Amino acid sequence: MLEGKAILAARIRELIELTVLVDGPESMFAEAADRVAAVVSILRAATDSEPGVPAGRGWPPGVDDALEGVGNPLAPPMIIGHPGESGADGEVAALVTLGSAHEGAPGRAHGGWVAAILDHAVGRAAAQAGSPGMTVSLTVDYHRATPYGVPLDVRSRRVDQAGRKVFASAEILTDGQVTASATATLVTVRALANKAGGERPGPGSD
Numbered sequence: 153m154l155e156g157k158a159i160l161a162a163r164i165r166e167l168i169e170l171t172v173l174v175d176g177p178e179s180m181f182a183e184a185a186d187r188v189a190a191v192v193s194i195l196r197a198a199t200d201s202e203p204g205v206p207a208g209r210g211w212p213p214g215v216d217d218a219l220e221g222v223g224n225p226l227a228p229p230m231i232i233g234h235p236g237e238s239g240a241d242g243e244v245a246a247l248v249t250l251g252s253a254h255e256g257a258p259g260r261a262h263g264g265w266v267a268a269i270l271d272h273a274v275g276r277a278a279a280q281a282g283s284p285g286m287t288v289s290l291t292v293d294y295h296r297a298t299p300y301g302v303p304l305d306v307r308s309r310r311v312d313q314a315g316r317k318v319f320a321s322a323e324i325l326t327d328g329q330v331t332a333s334a335t336a337t338l339v340t341v342r343a344l345a346n347k348a349g350g351e352r353p354g355p356g357s358d
């Protein structure tokens with residue numbers, strides 16, 4: 153079931169890339185649109201949910217997550233590694249590959265996607281450090297072009313904590329060079345800690 157959804161999402165990502173890249177006759181687009189409509193009707197028949205209704209996916213991030221969900225076609229997806237796997241102790245290491253559909257300025261990834269990756273990375277770092285929370289402030293520095301079409305190395309870690317406030321940082325690297333970095337403040341939320349399986353927010357938590 154899960155595997156099928158992941159395969160479908162991968163095909164849809166391919167579809168999105170090709171839709172952005174391909175040019176051709178109107179008839180080709182019309183035929184493709186008809187076939188996609190047929191696929192949509194298969195999925196529509198399987199749910200009562202309306203598009204836009206909150207999915208309420210919960211925690212921790214799963215197959216439908218916006219950044220790392222292999223079953224979410226909008227997710228690149230971001231592959232979260234184990235602590236210490238490729239980062240130093242206490243770091244979260246991740247890999248993510250963006251595509252042409254994520255382009256901003258010509259030939260480089262859109263800054264909004266770069267920020268989303270960094271936001272997710274600091275969220276993961278806070279959770280791994282035992283303080284799952286929501287980002288209330290994210291400052292992004294864009295140092296050089298973040299490319300698409302190549303795996304990006306993402307690193308993040310919790311830097312400090314003061315009461316409910318968690319301070320974290322993250323970087324995106326390619327060829328060993330930092331393309332973008334972020335500092336963030338997150339605020340621990342008890343509901344997230346409970347969903348995270350008993351990880352406890354810091355002192356003074358809500």
Ligand SMILES: CCCCCCCCCCCC(=O)SCCNC(=O)CCNC(=O)[C@H](O)C(C)(C)COP(=O)(O)OP(=O)(O)OC[C@H]1O[C@@H](n2cnc3c(N)ncnc32)[C@H](O)[C@@H]1OP(=O)(O)O
Nearest residue numbers: 211212271272275276279284286287288289315337339348
């Ligand atoms: C399980 C696996 C997970 C795995 C994790 C996986 C990664 C998931 C990544 C998802 C990342 C996101 O998209 S997060 C979604 C985007 N962010 C949001 O939607 C958050 C929107 N904001 C909120 O909903 C709210 O601010 C809350 C609930 C977070 C906090 O509200 P609150 O509970 O009323 O807390 P409040 O008293 O206002 O603030 C608490 C403390 O934080 C400070 N504070 C508040 N805002 C700011 C700010 N912008 N900059 C600095 N500091 C701030 C306050 O001064 C206060 O300090 P003091 O007085 O205590 O000193």
